[in-house]
Amino acid sequence: MQNIVEIRDLKKSYKGGFEALKGVDLDIREGEILALLGPNGAGKTTLISTICGITTSTSGSVTVGGHDIVNDYRAARSMIGLVPQEINLEPFERVINTVRFSRGLFGKRGDDAAIEKVLKQLSLWDKKDSQIRELSGGMKRRVLIAKALSHDPRVLFLDEPTAGVDVELRKDMWDVVAGLKADGVTIILTTHYIEEAEAIADRVGVIAKGELMLVEEKNTLMARMGQKELEVQLTEPISEVPMLLQSDALRLSDDGSALIYTYDTRAERTGITKLLSDVAKEGLVLRDVVTRQSSLEEIFVNLVNNGDNAEDAA
Numbered sequence: 001m002q003n004i005v006e007i008r009d010l011k012k013s014y015k016g017g018f019e020a021l022k023g024v025d026l027d028i029r030e031g032e033i034l035a036l037l038g039p040n041g042a043g044k045t046t047l048i049s050t051i052c053g054i055t056t057s058t059s060g061s062v063t064v065g066g067h068d069i070v071n072d073y074r075a076a077r078s079m080i081g082l083v084p085q086e087i088n089l090e091p092f093e094r095v096i097n098t099v100r101f102s103r104g105l106f107g108k109r110g111d112d113a114a115i116e117k118v119l120k121q122l123s124l125w126d127k128k129d130s131q132i133r134e135l136s137g138g139m140k141r142r143v144l145i146a147k148a149l150s151h152d153p154r155v156l157f158l159d160e161p162t163a164g165v166d167v168e169l170r171k172d173m174w175d176v177v178a179g180l181k182a183d184g185v186t187i188i189l190t191t192h193y194i195e196e197a198e199a200i201a202d203r204v205g206v207i208a209k210g211e212l213m214l215v216e217e218k219n220t221l222m223a224r225m226g227q228k229e230l231e232v233q234l235t236e237p238i239s240e241v242p243m244l245l246q247s248d249a250l251r252l253s254d255d256g257s258a259l260i261y262t263y264d265t266r267a268e269r270t271g272i273t274k275l276l277s278d279v280a281k282e283g284l285v286l287r288d289v290v291t292r293q294s295s296l297e298e299i300f301v302n303l304v305n306n307g308d309n310a311e312d313a314a
């Protein structure tokens with residue numbers, strides 16, 4: 001798959017010296033949905049704002065469709081749509097006019113067919129003559145997306161598209177995003193919600209303290225999520241795994257007091273029944289049994305906390 005956005009060693013220091021981006025490298029593939037996860041203040045908005053030309057970087061480079069965002073900013077920007085976090089619409093304006101206006105801002109000629117396509121794409125066509133103030137919160141969010149799409153961008157940035165919205169509206173937004181992807185739009189969204197990344201992203205990036213800690217296929221992360229550990233705690237420690245129990249999936253804890261078995265929760269047979277019966281056959285006595293699951297949330301929290309520790313150690 002071709003890259004549509006290429007980010008190289010991107011750094012941003014705000015006035016006063018605060019480093020909001022500490023050298024981000026990232027390739028965004030054409031047609032994908034990339035979710036950027038991160039806690040408050042991680043640098044997500046700074047990253048998006050820099051790519052979109054709202055903030056200037058301190059160093060590093062970004063190209064969009066091969067166009068440098070500084071030297072060739074017009075071409076780069078014409079390929080980008082940005083849906084901001086806040087709803088900033090004129091309450092008395094009519095839906096169709098506000099979308100037309102956005103297209104005009106990009107220097108694109110009025111094109112009623114293009115506006116109609118965007119409004120239909122977002123199920124806003126029957127609301128085209130409504131005033132913004134008459135719309136529900138969900139509809140207003142759709143208008144923001146329609147505005148961002150009015151100049152036919154190839155890449156759409158959504159900054160926390162579902163922050164503070166109810167579950168139904170969130171699902172509705174996910175459907176909208178899936179529809180845009182089907183139309184070939186590349187989508188980058190920032191979110192605090194891990195379940196949002198799980199639901200719609202092709203790849204997930206985790207950003208913390210101005211650094212991109214991880215970028216991975218969602219399915220790979222989900223596969224990791226499917227891994228569970230079963231800890232069989234023993235009344236008497238042992239020095240090695242008994243013959244009957246030896247397998248790649250089983251290891252002995254460092255102090256010999258527990259057997260740790262890794263299995264896939266989604267597998268047809270987890271092997272737990274056999275494990276426990278073999279434990280009994282070997283004459284081992286159980287003190288307790290504990291299971292642990294590594295979730296995307298856990299991976300996320302670990303990454304963010306390790307970032308903290310690294311900083312403390314520095």
Ligand SMILES: Nc1ncnc2c1ncn2[C@@H]1O[C@H](COP(=O)(O)OP(=O)(O)OP(=O)(O)O)[C@@H](O)[C@H]1O
Nearest residue numbers: 014015018020038039040041042043044045046047
């Ligand atoms: N104009 C600015 N001047 C100085 N510092 C800023 C400015 N804008 C952002 N920052 C700081 O840069 C850091 C990153 O902010 P940014 O808005 O990019 O984070 P974020 O990941 O989008 O957070 P949130 O999830 O809260 O929107 C924060 O510590 C913030 O206080």
